[in-house]
Amino acid sequence: MKRYFGRKLLIYLLTFFLAVTIDWMIPRFMPGDPVSNMLTRTSVNSNAYEVMYDYYSHVFGLDVPVWQQYLNFWASLFRGDLGISTYLFPTPVTEVLLRAVPYDIALLVPAILVGWYAGNKFGAFAARSKWLDNTISPLGYILTATPYMWLGILLAWFLGIVVGIFPIAGAYSFSLAPSFSWKFIGSVLHHWFLPFVSLLLVEFGGWAIGMRNLIIYELEADYSKYLQSLGATNKLIRNYAFNNAVLPQITGLALKLGVIVAGALVTEVVFSYPGIGYLLLQAIQNQDYFLIQGCFLFIIIGVLLANFIIDILYIIVDPRTRRGMMGEAS
Amino acid sequence: MKKEKKQNELIYFAFRNVKLIIGLAIILFFLVLAVIGPMLTDNDPFDFVNPLGAQPPSSEYWFGTTFFGQDVFSQFVHGLRATFIVGLFGGGLGTLIGILIGFVAGYRGGIVDEILNVLTNIVLVIPTLAVLLIIAAYLEVRSIFTELIFIGFTAWPWTARAIRAQTFSLRTREFVDLAKLSGMKPLRIIFTEIAPNMMSYLLLVFILQFGGAILIAATLDFIGLGPTNAISLGLMMQFSVIWGAMQLGTWWWFIPPGLAITAIVGALYIMNVGLDEVFNPKLREM
Numbered sequence: 001m002k003r004y005f006g007r008k009l010l011i012y013l014l015t016f017f018l019a020v021t022i023d024w025m026i027p028r029f030m031p032g033d034p035v036s037n038m039l040t041r042t043s044v045n046s047n048a049y050e051v052m053y054d055y056y057s058h059v060f061g062l063d064v065p066v067w068q069q070y071l072n073f074w075a076s077l078f079r080g081d082l083g084i085s086t087y088l089f090p091t092p093v094t095e096v097l098l099r100a101v102p103y104d105i106a107l108l109v110p111a112i113l114v115g116w117y118a119g120n121k122f123g124a125f126a127a128r129s130k131w132l133d134n135t136i137s138p139l140g141y142i143l144t145a146t147p148y149m150w151l152g153i154l155l156a157w158f159l160g161i162v163v164g165i166f167p168i169a170g171a172y173s174f175s176l177a178p179s180f181s182w183k184f185i186g187s188v189l190h191h192w193f194l195p196f197v198s199l200l201l202v203e204f205g206g207w208a209i210g211m212r213n214l215i216i217y218e219l220e221a222d223y224s225k226y227l228q229s230l231g232a233t234n235k236l237i238r239n240y241a242f243n244n245a246v247l248p249q250i251t252g253l254a255l256k257l258g259v260i261v262a263g264a265l266v267t268e269v270v271f272s273y274p275g276i277g278y279l280l281l282q283a284i285q286n287q288d289y290f291l292i293q294g295c296f297l298f299i300i301i302g303v304l305l306a307n308f309i310i311d312i313l314y315i316i317v318d319p320r321t322r323r324g325m326m327g328e329a330s
Numbered sequence: 331m332k333k334e335k336k337q338n339e340l341i342y343f344a345f346r347n348v349k350l351i352i353g354l355a356i357i358l359f360f361l362v363l364a365v366i367g368p369m370l371t372d373n374d375p376f377d378f379v380n381p382l383g384a385q386p387p388s389s390e391y392w393f394g395t396t397f398f399g400q401d402v403f404s405q406f407v408h409g410l411r412a413t414f415i416v417g418l419f420g421g422g423l424g425t426l427i428g429i430l431i432g433f434v435a436g437y438r439g440g441i442v443d444e445i446l447n448v449l450t451n452i453v454l455v456i457p458t459l460a461v462l463l464i465i466a467a468y469l470e471v472r473s474i475f476t477e478l479i480f481i482g483f484t485a486w487p488w489t490a491r492a493i494r495a496q497t498f499s500l501r502t503r504e505f506v507d508l509a510k511l512s513g514m515k516p517l518r519i520i521f522t523e524i525a526p527n528m529m530s531y532l533l534l535v536f537i538l539q540f541g542g543a544i545l546i547a548a549t550l551d552f553i554g555l556g557p558t559n560a561i562s563l564g565l566m567m568q569f570s571v572i573w574g575a576m577q578l579g580t581w582w583w584f585i586p587p588g589l590a591i592t593a594i595v596g597a598l599y600i601m602n603v604g605l606d607e608v609f610n611p612k613l614r615e616m
Binding site for chain 2: 014
């Protein structure tokens, strides 16, 4: 177990290191120069250009050797300093992002947990049961193939505009100020519901399909046949099959996290929900590079943390990892 | 003689498999539309052809027009082309890289495997989209080609992992030992002894990569980092949301692109399950 954990930790540290390096490298080595880009956009006259250029290079710390820029980048990162947002000037990027993160957590955590649980349950029911399989499986395939934003657009358009029972923008009513009143909390939930459901539905489809297919494999496995020949009840065999099929689904959750987060980003864009996804769109449209880089780092850190939690969960659920038999699979 | 019989059997089960046939039919339908669709319209996807602005579908504009009076049908069929190109080549590239890394890691083992494994795990944990995002954000001009290259180079890890595991179990079989004894080079063993034994698996992997690439491209386009010089289904959805198609009720702007992506990706997934049943006798429903 120690070996398994050590390896995982090493991978995460390496990943984080690599991610920060990418975050530092790309703006510096991509074609085009951010400072001159910025200056051309504000069209300063040619005399002032050089002075301004030097000034901004100094402000952004671009006038020291490359290796020192890299070290400075790490140093400021550990101070929690990710630069100043130009789009929301003069708010620091860290502050902008910390304000957005709660909305992401509120959307993602329930959608992932409920979607995973419900999908697995329904998928297990659907396997080898004629009429459930004929209803849940096609629905699951359609849902999991749906692009997140399209389902969001459909829900927002139909329930928000045509039927008109849900708001389609913001995290709470624009007429309310944040407070701890029932009215405000109700408004928050009202705004949260549609983005949550649209994320949940896509998730549900994927897990249901995955579970259905895994159970079918398990029911065809030798141990199931053996149990059957011993006269075990169907329920018992299915329970064993489920326990075995749930393990790959946990690994699958870790693998799919990136996709789910991407889904949340675009869902937020559809509903103008003020999480990181919505910020990102604003940052891209306003060419706020510090904010883009900050979003990138926050997403990576979030996904790494979630992966780590899933690893711990896996050790709890799968007895083999505890006995140190998983060296190969890490 | 025996091989021929096995092939006949596969074809027999393939034609009896409803899932495979439905999936294939949907894909072919959209593929044909993507190929001949652009020839059916004279309007450029970005031209402002209708001075009245957003108009519902009519005999002149089959899918209606956008807020700016652009022909939605023209955007749709051109976007469909982009979707197939990104899916086929982006997904293809992802499959190829995954296969190569998986083969080498699985066959070689030892230190090479360790290094490739760490690399795979790192790329596996990094959310692909975040990396694509930051690269795309700094590129001023983006094309469908750059998009598919990015997608291919970030989508391979799960494939590499799966292929590695398969190679691992195949490389200890007798026929591989025999090939080694006869002095075959490792690369030839991989391509003449190991690869043919997982041909069906490779096909399934490619189909999943195909669908995945389409969805990633749609996400990138939607968030504003799609091609700057072309139209795509994801871009159509982005434009429709930015210009208030939901609020204005111009549903013909956002329904076709999403519906097409859902249908294509869903058909690919269903095809995948159908093929799995054809190749794996245990899964066939009697």
